[in-house]
Amino acid sequence: EIVLTQSPGTLSLSPGERATLSCRASQSVSNSFLAWYQQKPGQAPRLLIYGASTRATGIPDRFSGSGSGTDFTLTISRLEPEDFAVYYCQQYGSSPYTFGQGTKLEIK
Amino acid sequence: EVQLAESGGGLVQPGRSLRLSCAASGFTFGDYAMHWVRQAPGKGLEWVSGISWNSGSIGYADSVKGRFTISRDNAKDSLYLQMNSLRAEDTALYYCAKAQSSYYNFMAVWGKGTTVAVSS
Numbered sequence: 521e522i523v524l525t526q527s528p529g530t531l532s533l534s535p536g537e538r539a540t541l542s543c544r545a546s547q548s549v550s551n552s553f554l555a556w557y558q559q560k561p562g563q564a565p566r567l568l569i570y571g572a573s574t575r576a577t578g579i580p581d582r583f584s585g586s587g588s589g590t591d592f593t594l595t596i597s598r599l600e601p602e603d604f605a606v607y608y609c610q611q612y613g614s615s616p617y618t619f620g621q622g623t624k625l626e627i628k
Numbered sequence: 629e630v631q632l633a634e635s636g637g638g639l640v641q642p643g644r645s646l647r648l649s650c651a652a653s654g655f656t657f658g659d660y661a662m663h664w665v666r667q668a669p670g671k672g673l674e675w676v677s678g679i680s681w682n683s684g685s686i687g688y689a690d691s692v693k694g695r696f697t698i699s700r701d702n703a704k705d706s707l708y709l710q711m712n713s714l715r716a717e718d719t720a721l722y723y724c725a726k727a728q729s730s731y732y733n734f735m736a737v738w739g740k741g742t743t744v745a746v747s748s
């Protein structure tokens with residue numbers, strides 16, 4: 521099973537700042553089959569990025585994903601108030617699929 | 629609009645069984661793979677199981693293998709999760725999710741979830 525480790529656990533930033541979230545895999549994620557999700561309190565998760573770097577439909581271009589192999593990054597270029605939430609990475613390159621433990625992005 | 633509506637959750641004693649359902653609408657259900665994902669109270673997301681469009685490919689998390697069974701009825705636009713030998717650690721909000729393609733890859737659209745509580 522591939523273990524995904526997200527860092528930092530909590531990120532405190534202000535609106536307008538740039539956010540960089542990391543997801544590291546215990547072994548290479550085949551074909552860069554890595555997705556990112558956003559979850560707000562009391563809501564279901566929402567798909568942001570798949571294939572490491574492809575934005576899902578309707579996702580603003582301030583969200584971008586990069587990386588390959590074992591190291592992946594989600595970048596939010598300029599934080600909007602609605603971006604403060606928990607973010608999860610997920611690998612779907614090998615079963616069983618796994619999620620990272622999440623990064624909480626909070627307002628500073 | 630794609631809609632996924634989970635049902636069947638509730639309070640159940642350890643060792644008992646429960647069957648979750650997910651009713652899909654707004655897309656051609658039989659063309660897409662589906663997933664179950666759960667979230668324990670205050671915790672992160674855990675993939676439970678996935679099933680391809682024709683049930684030909686199925687996968688499970690190690691934590692539920694041998695106890696849970698995923699299935700689907702394309703004629704009824706429905707996904708199911710049969711949960712046997714339930715344990716306290718199965719307590720969670722269970723989400724149904726639509727994959728992007730006919731094979732279960734990532735979770736493109738999520739339902740609102742149904743809550744399962746395992747306790748004596």
